[in-house]
Amino acid sequence: MAWEKNFDVDDVLDRAAEVFSIKGFEATSIADLVKGMGVNRGSLYATFGNKHDLFKAVLTRFVEDHQARTLAQLDAMGAPVTAITGLFDAVLTQSVTDKEKKGNLIVTSALEFPNHEEDIQQIVTRALGKLEAFFVRRIEAAKASGQIGADIHTEGAARSLVALTVGVRVLARGARDAEALRSVKAAALRVIGVEDLARI
């Protein structure tokens, strides 16, 4: 009789997210996942299906849980401009403290899946849409409170901030130093027409 280890599905998906964050989808082997998730190969396939299915579950959870919580926390900040720069601060902090140079699953997926896996691409597009919607909300709030000027084009600025977020996350994976990442935060402020954070 086969012995099946009991495990919490969410815990195990979180551990799978760690594994995929370090190596990406393609370079991660089933052996890496068995080791990192602490479940045996049979349970892995029985519970999650193949590597594609598992990754889809991991990415969906990442977007619905991790991304949603992060954006909700930033939304809850009083000053809307601080919420925007807070996202760039978080990337900066992570790049300095994370020795494993984990990638953000949304950003790595945007590069890994353009030519195949339509279902994954749709999750990525929705996640980037949520990020853009967050920027739209904060820019509108900043305009309403007078923190940024009414002349800033909300949609255009929000899309540019998405590009900056994606760019800084790629650069944060080891290619560039903290100084370069701080410049990107300054650029984000320029995009929304803020010259000096201390003055708002």
Place this chain on the structure above:
Amino acid sequence: MAWEKNFDVDDVLDRAAEVFSIKGFEATSIADLVKGMGVNRGSLYATFGNKHDLFKAVLTRFVEDHQARTLAQLDAMGAPVTAITGLFDAVLTQSVTDKEKKGNLIVTSALEFPNHEEDIQQIVTRALGKLEAFFVRRIEAAKASGQIGADIHTEGAARSLVALTVGVRVLARGARDAEALRSVKAAALRVIGVEDLARI
């Protein structure tokens, strides 16, 4: 007696670059390379070594040939601000016309190799450094000619433009529409303090 097909090494490396640009390093198989490069497996290994060695040769050629030529062409443009926006226009044009959604080898490598392959990471870092140096040259030239203000921090703006370039290239791989990419060009202008391209 083995029959060895004659081939031009540079031509074959260009074709390997195409293959890697579509699928990335990890997802590209030796079979993909044999088919795309038009050389047999034995010749491929004998001439280029393993997949890692081949990719290193491809990336080195891409940086020294393609990137160097692109930046030299932009450097040769009369108006320095146009040289900067020209890079974003090129990404926009490529994203609309390239049905295969090829990735830029420098950007995809920045995401694929953070935790392994130190030699590849070094090539990526140098390539991003060359891009930053290009922006520094054009910003300084634009300042000298009065196209942009002297108050713009050259190094900071150049680093931010690197992040925007990387970000827009990731987004251009299918996740975002042309409108989003045009916004990034507008953001690039804001980073260098230019509100309206028609006015300079």
